[in-house]
Amino acid sequence: MNRDALPTIDDIRAAAARxxxxxQVTPVLRSDVLDALTGARLHFKCENLQRGGAFKFRGxxxxxxxxxxxxxxxxxxxxSSGNHGNALALAAATRGIAAHVVIPEGAVRAKVEAIERAGATVHRCAPTQAAREVMAAQLQRETGAVFVHPYADVLVMAGQGTLALELLHQAPGIDALMTPVGGGGLATGVAIAAHALDPTLVLFGAEPAGADDAARSLALGSRVTTVVPDTLCDGLRALVGERNLEALRAHRVEVITVSDEETVAAMQLLWRELKVLVEVSSATVLAAVLKRPERFAGRRVGVVLTGGNVDLAALPW
Amino acid sequence: MNRDALPTIDDIRAAAARxxxxxQVTPVLRSDVLDALTGARLHFKCENLQRGGAFKFRGxxxxxxxxxxxxxxxxxxxxSSGNHGNALALAAATRGIAAHVVIPEGAVRAKVEAIERAGATVHRCAPTQAAREVMAAQLQRETGAVFVHPYADVLVMAGQGTLALELLHQAPGIDALMTPVGGGGLATGVAIAAHALDPTLVLFGAEPAGADDAARSLALGSRVTTVVPDTLCDGLRALVGERNLEALRAHRVEVITVSDEETVAAMQLLWRELKVLVEVSSATVLAAVLKRPERFAGRRVGVVLTGGNVDLAALPW
Structure with a gap:
């Protein structure tokens, strides 16, 4: 299997069965107040309530x-020091197999503890991308373990795409869909699944202005790799992957950028009106709808709340 | 209509239609980790995601x-300075009618603001039960508005009971149900609905040790009114109503008392494992299962998470 390919709808259906x-079949929530504020009819797909607190478990x-x-x-x-590491640890536990997670020094303790609680072996490395990759390669040689990339892996993208199958079943009649964009694994899986079911769906991505490589890459027509992320949205700092960017372009995903201030305000609004507390990265989607209401007015929009692993002792306001 | 009577299953079905x-049809969440911890199979009915952030909207x-x-x-x-006041304000708005909410000085500002945002008229009074009642009576004379009691009203109890109809439909095969017990409106509605559908269901209530009037009243065989509430669980400080107590007895509801420490630990566990942040009062149910595991082992238990109106700036840990 070519792990670098883009998934097909058959891959995504196979993932759903697997x-x-x-x-969890995560709930879809609605709010009359947020609809009135935005002029759209919003369907919030609550992946913050997914196993492990994030959509990453699917992939x-x-x-x-x-x-x-x-x-x-x-x-x-x-x-990964974040949701993908935790998701892989939990997934490995469902099959009773070993999981190795390389985590840079300085990672949030609660996240490391969650990964250990799930039964994975944590390997510490220096807090650089190079150190991560060196240690991962070494572990792979030593253990023969299969490396699972957080967003560029075909099976991971297919797993994330299952979310769109589920949402379109739960909220039929949706005519637009939006996800946050980081590495692009979720946006890719969702785009492929959604357009297979309904080619007329309009697709949006939300990206922090301080990590807007996907928006710039789409505008420029080639992948921009010079962006140095500067955003509170820790889940969206990765550069969009090459294949992922290709998929965003093919599926005409319109990426809207939002400031961290707008995102934090949206996070507070989600808490106030929906009583869901999501990661700051997840709130980019509501921030984007509020920022560009003319793009959403009158539409029935599925928006993905990607994760709920919030540190209650360090809320961003 | 006799507003002081207990509701029948027909009243509850009529409420469901109304x-x-x-x-919202609120989701039911599960967690393998919490099941493993308790030895039971727990189905969490997430009324914290109900409109207004609490089951109170139903009644x-x-x-x-x-x-x-x-x-x-x-x-x-x-x-009411709490969830019932907010729920009544929101409910009145759905019908476009006036709502008057008498609120004692010193009430949490976020709650007062929510009530005002819903369009209700807030009337301030001194922070005593007597002052509340005097002002409510005066307003009733002036406006002719219908007084809606938070838990002793037959229509309110019937509304809360709809939650049990919904839960038993969503999670068939449940053999036990548990709610927190404050005034007893929820426990009453749920007991009547649940036993109408399945008379073999075992019913539990969870009560803070510092406001254990229902547990004491059931043990003693008559209503204890001398308890002075001393608990963090602000939603459960009310004395159980007379009719409510009658219903708890008739339906053999077993009330388990838990300390605030146990409840706060359960609240943290719910956040960690389910990613739902509930009011401290709501966590009494998980605390009760953890405290008396022998009563729940092997059972499929529906537990009601009653509300999510948490002040993030004042978490109880």
Whole structure:
């Protein structure tokens, strides 16, 4: 299997079948107040209530259960101090296989503890991208574990795409969809699934102005890799992947950028009106609707709340 | 209509029909980690995601829509600085009628603001029960508004009972149900609805040790009114109503008391494992399961998370 390819709708349907026993069917919430504020009819897909508190479990679970028995026996491996590391640890536990997570020094303790609680082995490295990759490569040689990339892996993208199948079933009649854009694994899976079901769906991405490489890359027509992320949205600091960018372009995803101030205000509004407390990265979608109401007025919009792993002791306001 | 009577299952079904257009069908969440911790299979009914952030909207909405047009024209009235006041304000707005909410000085500002945002008229009074009642009576004389009691009103109890109809539909096969017990409106409605559908269901209540009047009243066989509430659980400080107590006894509701420490730990656990942030009062149910695991082991238990109106700036840890 070519792990670098883009998934097809068949890959996404296969993923849905693979993860059905383990993933939550997350609820879709609505709010008359937020509809009145935005002029759109918003359907919030609450992946913050997914296992592990983020949509990442879908992709990780698909990657784990797609392994053949020989591969599975050697375990899985990733480098991530965030939701993907936790998701892979939880997914590995559902199959009873080893998970190795390379985590840079300085990562949030609560996240490291969650990964350890899930039964994964945590490997500490220096807080640089190079150190992560060196340690991951070394572990891969030593253990033979399968490396699962957080967003550029075909099985991961297919798993994330299952969310769109689920949402379109739960809220039929949606005519637009929006996800945050970081590395682009979610946006890619969702775009492929959504357009397979309904080619007329209009797709949007939300990106922090301080990590707007996807917006710039789409505007320029080629991948911009010089952006140095400067945003509170820790889940959206990754550069969009090459294949992911290709998919965003092919599916005409319109990326809207929002400031951190707008995002934090949207996070507070989501808490006040929906009583869901989401990660700051997740609030970019509501911030984008509020920023560009003319793009959404009168539409029925599915918006993905991606994660809920908030540190209550360090709220961004 | 005798507003002091207990509701029947027909009243509860009528309530379900009345509120269907306005109330959210709240999700039911599960957690393998919490199941493993408790030895039970827990189904969390997330009324924290109900409109207004609490189950109270069900009862208030039923009370508002059961009014005939003449009554409705005069509006509704209650005294509450908490979720019932907010729920009644929101319910009145769905019918476009006036709501008057008597609120004692010193009430949490965020709650008062929410009530005002919903369009209700807030009337301030001194922070005593007597002052509340005097002002409510005066307003009733002046406006002719219908008084809607937070838990002793038959329409309110019927509205709260709709939650059990919904939960038993969403999670068939449940063999036990638990709610927190304050005034007892929720526990009463749920008991009547649940036993009408399945007389073999085992019913539990959770009560703070510092406001254990229902537990004491059931043990003693008569209503104890001497308890002076001393608990963080602000939603559960009311004395259980007379009719409510009668219903708890008739339906053999077993009330388990828990300390505030146990409840706060359960609140943290709910946040960590389910990513739902609930009011401290709501966490009593998980605290009760953890305290008396032998009562729940092997059971499929529906537990009601009653509200999510948490002040993020004043978490109880």
């Amino acid at each position: 993860i059905a026993l383990f993933a 990780a679970c698909n990657a784990v259960w797609a392994l053949d028995d020989d591969q599975a026996a050697r375990g899985v491996l990733t480098h | 509120i269907a257009l306005f109330a 208030a909405c039923n009370a508002v829509w059961a009014l005939d047009d003449d009554q409705a024209a005069r509006g509704v009235l209650t005294h």
